Amino acid sequence: MDLAAWDDGLPNTGFEVFHTASALSVLDRxxxxxxxxxxGYRGEQLVGMLPVFVRSMGRGRVISSPPPGMAVPHLGPIVMPTSPKQRKREKVNREFTNGVLxxxxxxxxxxxxxxxxxxxxTDPRPYRWADxxxxxxxxxxxxVGDRSPDDILSSFSRSLRREIRSGEDLDVEIETEGLSGGxxxxxxxxxxxxxQDEGFGPSWPYVRDVIADLDERSRVYVARDPDGEYLGGVITLFSNDAAYxxxxxxxxxxxxxxxxxxxHWRIIRDVAEDPPIESVTEYDLVGANTERLCRYKSKFGADLAPSYVIESGGPAMDAAKGAYRLVNQAVDRVGL
Structure with missing residues (x-):
């Protein structure tokens, strides 16, 4: 599929921001x-989609979704079954998986x-059945959905509520900024x-293009003191379902x-009151795999959402896993 057909084929919900054609185009560059x-098609109906990056290395190939080092938390397959029946949903998933492999x-x-x-x-079993x-x-x-900010705040831990209320009494301005803020x-x-003597995978030209090309799907939030001095900031991305x-x-x-x-609180309030895409109803804190960070992130009263890492086995893959994981830990680790 070319990117135009890909963009036309995406469902209304159930995909990540990096599944969009604009984000894939940036990754491709x-x-x-x-x-x-x-x-994957059943007749003329599109039922499955998977973006992969194929890289030749010596005599072998590496096939990844997402590509390593680009701070993309999730990608992988999208399956769009044509029936609500579990048996038929499983059949579509199985046939699409086998075709892809x-x-x-x-x-x-x-x-x-x-x-x-x-x-x-939610159903990666066909990959396991394929060894x-x-x-x-x-x-x-x-x-977030239709909840009010007060209702959302009440679900936070007591210490987090206290901190946010203390912050509201400070002269801290949090505004959205453009590329310079990014x-x-x-x-x-x-x-x-x-x-911390740790490598950081993404380059500024890449991050710049993500901000620029995703347009309304990206926002840069920057906190400054009364004198305009930078205190902190975050680049937030939006799928049709969630802010990241x-x-x-x-x-x-x-x-x-x-x-x-x-x-965090400013972004959550924007999701509740002023999302760039009306269908956005969730806030993804991106990563719940590091114990130290989970102690903080769990204070937001969010749901634990599982996903699945699918990979080939063998000694070569075991050697590659460490490097791959290191370059994909950025979004789970920085700053919390």
């Missing part, structure tokens, strides 16, 4: 490997395969990683109050 957009040649010993599925893809490894991963998703957020995040706390959030406090907590 900046990530290693070639983008291949696969579509056959086209990609995943059974080859020289092919490494890794998909980071999204929370809406791939399937392991759970987690994120937190806060259900670059400040990026540079601060990059510096935070350097301080994507990049930023280098840890900072102002007069004893966490700037990150104030940024």
């Amino acid at each position: 900046h990530a290693a490997g070639d983008l291949l957009c696969l579509g 056959d086209v990609l040649g995943v059974e080859s010993s020289t092919t490494l395969c890794r998909f980071l599925g999204h929370p809406e893809y 791939l490894s399937v392991e759970p991963s987690f994120t937190y998703r806060l259900q 670059e400040t957020v990026f540079r601060e995040t990059q510096a935070r990683y350097a301080e 706390y994507w990049l930023g959030g280098a840890r900072a406090t102002h007069e004893g109050v966490s700037i990150n907590s104030l940024l």
